[in-house]
Amino acid sequence: MAKSKKTSKNSSNELLEALDALEKQKGISREVLIEAIEAALVTAYKRNFNQAQNVRVDLNLGTGTMLVYSRKDVMEEVEDERLHISLEDAKAINPAYELGDVVEEEVTPRDFGRIAAQTAKQVVTQRVREAERGLIFEEFVDRADDIVNGIVERTDARNLYVGLGKVEAVLPQTEQMPNESYQPHDRIKVYITKVERTTRGPQVFVSRTHPGLLRRLFENEVPEIFEGIVEIKSIAREAETVRKSLLSHTVKTSIQ
Numbered sequence: 408m409a410k411s412k413k414t415s416k417n418s419s420n421e422l423l424e425a426l427d428a429l430e431k432q433k434g435i436s437r438e439v440l441i442e443a444i445e446a447a448l449v450t451a452y453k454r455n456f457n458q459a460q461n462v463r464v465d466l467n468l469g470t471g472t473m474l475v476y477s478r479k480d481v482m483e484e485v486e487d488e489r490l491h492i493s494l495e496d497a498k499a500i501n502p503a504y505e506l507g508d509v510v511e512e513e514v515t516p517r518d519f520g521r522i523a524a525q526t527a528k529q530v531v532t533q534r535v536r537e538a539e540r541g542l543i544f545e546e547f548v549d550r551a552d553d554i555v556n557g558i559v560e561r562t563d564a565r566n567l568y569v570g571l572g573k574v575e576a577v578l579p580q581t582e583q584m585p586n587e588s589y590q591p592h593d594r595i596k597v598y599i600t601k602v603e604r605t606t607r608g609p610q611v612f613v614s615r616t617h618p619g620l621l622r623r624l625f626e627n628e629v630p631e632i633f634e635g636i637v638e639i640k641s642i643a644r645e646a647e648t649v650r651k652s653l654l655s656h657t658v659k660t661s662i663q
Contacts, residue, residue, distance in 0.1 A: 576611040
C-alpha cells in the first residue's frame with residue numbers, strides 16, 4: 408500500500424512540475440489546465456467504467472489524489488437512481504440535506520489512478536499543442552500582407568509548399584508565376600495573403616503574383632517609398648518578363 412501511495416505522489420509531483428513549466432513557458436494557466444484535466448477524467452471514468460451517473464473528479468495535486476464523486480439530486484420521487492436520491496435516504500446520510508440539494512459520494516474505482524495518469528498526460532499534451540498553434544497563428548496573422556523568406560519543401564498537382572520555419576505555407580498554382588519553376592530547397596520570397604485557424608493548426612497562404620509582393624519589395628529597398636516621400640500609385644506585373652529576381656516590373660509613382 409505504501410508503494411502505491413509513493414507512486415501516486417511521484418506522479419502528482421511530475422504533473423505539478425509539468426503544469427508549472429507550461430504556465431511559465433507557454434503561458435497556459437495552471438487553473439485552466441486543471442479544469443481541462445478534471446473534465447477529461449469525468450469522460451474517461453464514464454467511458455472506461457460504463458457509468459452514466461453525474462460525477463465530478465477532484466484533482467488534488469497536494470496529496471496526489473484523483474477522486475471521483477457521484478452527484479445525486481435530492482428528489483421527492485426518484486426517477487433514476489443513478490441521478491437522484493430520495494429525501495429520506497439523503498437525510499440518513501446527513502440530516503441537513505433538503506430537497507434540491509446535491510449529495511456527493513466517493514465512487515473512485517480501484518484502478519482509476521492508472522487511467523487518470525494517462526488521461527492527464529493526454530490533456531497536457533493536447534493543450535501544449537493547442538497553445539503552440541495559437542502562438543504560431545498570432546505570429547503569422549500579424550504578418551499578413553508582408554513578405555517573408557521561405558524554402559520550397561514539396562509540391563503536388565495543385566500547390567507548392569513553402570517552409571516558413573514554424574509553419575508550412577501553401578502557394579497555390581494560381582499564385583505562382585507562369586514562367587517560374589521551383590525545386591526543393593529553393594529559397595524564395597513570398598507574400599502572405601491569408602492566415603486561417605484550422606483544426607490542424609494555422610494555415611498560411613502565400614503568393615508570388617500578388618502586387619503587394621512588389622510593393623513590399625520596393626518599400627524595403629527604397630527608403631523614400633518606405634517613408635512616404637514617394638507614393639506607389641499602381642503596380643502591374645508582366646508574367647512573361649518577370650524573373651525570379653523580380654527585376655522586371657512596371658511601376659507608376661507620383662512624388663509628393
